[in-house]
Amino acid sequence: MLLIRCPYCGERSEIEFANGGEAHIARPADPMSRTDEEWAQYLYMRDNPKGLIAERWRHAHGCNRFFNALRDTRTDRFVMTYEMGRPRPEIDAATAAEAAR
Amino acid sequence: MQLSHSEFALAPAAERRRFVLQARPATLDVAARALGLGDTFAMLAAAAAGAVTALRLGPQEVLLLLDPAGADDGLSALRAGLAGVAHSLVEVSDRQVGLDLSGALVEAALASLTSIDVAVAAFPVGMATRTLLGKADGVLWRTAPDRFRLEVWRSFAPYLSGLLDEAARDAVF
Ligand SMILES: [Zn+2]
Numbered sequence: 512m513l514l515i516r517c518p519y520c521g522e523r524s525e526i527e528f529a530n531g532g533e534a535h536i537a538r539p540a541d542p543m544s545r546t547d548e549e550w551a552q553y554l555y556m557r558d559n560p561k562g563l564i565a566e567r568w569r570h571a572h573g574c575n576r577f578f579n580a581l582r583d584t585r586t587d588r589f590v591m592t593y594e595m596g597r598p599r600p601e602i603d604a605a606t607a608a609e610a611a612r
Numbered sequence: 613m614q615l616s617h618s619e620f621a622l623a624p625a626a627e628r629r630r631f632v633l634q635a636r637p638a639t640l641d642v643a644a645r646a647l648g649l650g651d652t653f654a655m656l657a658a659a660a661a662g663a664v665t666a667l668r669l670g671p672q673e674v675l676l677l678l679d680p681a682g683a684d685d686g687l688s689a690l691r692a693g694l695a696g697v698a699h700s701l702v703e704v705s706d707r708q709v710g711l712d713l714s715g716a717l718v719e720a721a722l723a724s725l726t727s728i729d730v731a732v733a734a735f736p737v738g739m740a741t742r743t744l745l746g747k748a749d750g751v752l753w754r755t756a757p758d759r760f761r762l763e764v765w766r767s768f769a770p771y772l773s774g775l776l777d778e779a780a781r782d783a784v785f
Contacts, residue, residue, distance in 0.1 A: 512727060519671050520656060520741065524727035527744055572744040574670030 516592050517570045518578045531567030533557045534579040535599055561585060563607060565599045568592070583610040620717040620780035622773050625710030625761060628665075629683045631676040633690075635699035640674055646693025647686060658740045658753055662686065667740040667753055667763075675740075675751060675763065677710070709766050711773060714759040720783035721776050722752070722760065732757055746775050 513525040539545050539553055558564070564584050569577045581590040581602060588610040590602055602610075633643060641652045644666070649659040653668035660666070663682025667675040678686050690701070713721070722730045725745040729735060730752075740753035748771060751763040764772055 523743075526727060570670075572749050573742050575673065575742075576670055 513587065515568065515580065515589055517573060517576070518592055518594050519574045519576055520570060523570070523573055527570060527572040529569045529571040531569055531577060534565040534567045563590065563602065563610065567595075581610075583607075586611060588612075615715075615717070615780055615784070618715055619784070620715040620721060620777075621713070622776060623712045623714075625712045627680055628677040628705075628710065629680055629703065630705045630708050630763075631678070631687075632702050632704055633674045633676060633699065634672050634702075635694075635697070637671050639694065639697050639699050640668075640672070642693055642697065643674070643690055643699075646689050648689075656739055656741045658738050658755075667751060669740065669742050669751065677763075707765055708763055709769050711762045711764070711769065712755075712759070713762055713776065714756075715780070716758060717780045717783045718758055718760055721780040724779040724782065725772075725775055726752070728752075730754075730760075745772055748772055 514522040515525055515528050516522050536553070539549070542550065545553070562583060562585065563581055565579055565581055567577055568580050569575070577595050578592055579595060579597070580592040581600065582588065583590070590606060590610045591600060593600060633640070635643070644650055644653050644659070647664050647666065648661045649664070649666055653659060653666055653674055655668050655671070658665060658667050663679035664686040665677040667677070669675055694701070719730050722745075726743050728741070728743050735754055737754050737756060740751060742749060742751050745752075748764060748768040750768070750772060753761040753763070755761050762772065
């Protein structure tokens with residue numbers, strides 16, 4: 512069973528959560544001033560990294576809150592979760608290596 | 613086989629009016645004081661005073677169960693306390709029902725439906741949370757060491773009572 516730590520409820524099983532895609536993607540404040548390419552970049556283009564990704568999750572069958580998580584896409588290991596609105600945390604090399612293991 | 617009442621029993625809960633209150637955490641603190649339930653609703657916990665029981669299901673959400681006899685007084689106190697403050701208070705009495713689960717097998721029956729740890733060390737008396745039971749959402753509230761209240765949407769009730777009954781029978785063997 513893969514456990515995910517909800518910042519509000521603590522560790523719960525993966526089946527209680529819904530993935531919300533990559534985190535920290537800011538909607539342009541004035542969409543009309545964007546070119547089609549820039550708008551497409553915002554709408555569709557994602558990093559899809561092999562390694563650590565910051566993504567949104569929602570505790571859909573719990574407290575219903577969105578939060579952010581750092582996960583290694585190769586191992587599915589969650590390094591940490593944090594509240595929406597906070598910047599992406601810096602992760603030291605040892606922690607990143609452990610997540611990739 | 614037939615289970616004895618002390619092993620597992622499932623009964624409709626006493627009649628309650630139900631409301632979902634959603635607001636910013638600071639506003640929920642105001643609501644707690646207005647209802648005489650302390651300075652804040654503790655997360656994932658139940659609090660009760662008079663006709664009102666409140667279950668804090670998330671940073672922004674409280675489920676209120678009101679005894680019909682004193683519901684109006686509780687609601688007016690709440691509305692007075694929250695006047696002019698942004699919040700959402702929605703009655704869900706018709707949507708939701710309560711089931712009282714009790715008996716020595718209650719933990720075993722619930723454990724076969726949900727992924728959360730329902731042992732008393734991890735899920736103490738007074739704790740309340742929404743979780744997934746089988747394929748249905750439900751709010752689980754431990755009211756005594758061998759007693760839980762399950763709050764579910766009305767149409768899920770036959771599905772969940774059937775599953776719980778089966779699970780309790782399975783737990784005997
Ligand atoms: Zn949660």
